[in-house]
Amino acid sequence: MMHILALAAAGSAFLPSALGQWLWIDKDGRKVFSDRAPPISILQKDILKQPGSKATGFDAPVAPLETEPAPAMRAAAPVQSGFATLQLSGRDTELESRKKQAADLEMAQKQAEAKKLVSAKADNCERARKGYASLLSGVRISVANAKGEREFMDDAARLSESRRLRAIADSDCLNNPTWSPAALP
Template sequence: MIRPAALMLALMLTLPATAQIYSWTDKEGRVHYADLPPPTGEVKVLRGPTRAATAAAEDEASDGEEGQTAVEIVDPQTPFRERRTAEANAAAKATADEAKEIERQRFCTQARSQLVALQSGQRIARMNADGEREFLDDAARSEEIARLEQQIGQNCN
């Protein structure tokens, strides 16, 4: 059994979560903030009800008559969230582009080094499909030089 004091405390903690906060300026130019709007004058709603209260209000509005219109509650942080999402997407794209550029530069450096080694005339060996060492002959060397020059021309300019 829940003690009455604990139950009361739990109920009191939920009340501020559903409250709206209003802002208005009085005749003397002072700005006031309160959970109740003034009887007259222009009022700004600074914080609306939480999502749970909004969902409950929408359910009540949909259960009501067809001719009634529901009040649309706009989250004041929506533009901020959209801007943060756009900034995060731009940062992720910039990071991906930077990583792609680093990988391209690494490939170009490695391809140019291989081309220099092939053009130098030194003996070059590779491992074949059986895992045995195989030296490149002149025809294979010229094919490999042509392939590397083509890749460098396409990717490294």
């Protein structure tokens, strides 16, 4: 029985330190929950909750800890912890690198899409040029009708198809260096 009481007393002695949670707003406006104190660059007004206080928001002021130096002294005091590489700029380099990677990926996708579009336009240009040339050659061209039967194009259908192919060639072949408007009759 005595061992159980001693164990309960020892466990309850560590309970307040385990519940010591800090809550503050960082430079980006995000709420940060931690069991460690905020960096020196965080202003006292941005600390919403600290261990030993009941304040959970802006409605109750946070009393400074007795061991914590005054804000003016905090700014003037050098960093004495083992974190000599700690950056006080308020910039999250990992977040910035992820944003840069996402932007690079998006740009690569846009470039791939643009290349695909250019390739499709070049293919359409070549097909339109060949189709237009075959229409102008005078060879009889057959097409399938709605029933699946083969019909030969009459002069009106040939003229309509040549205008359609010429419009496709005009729109898709403009940036093609091998095409000139004079290439089509």
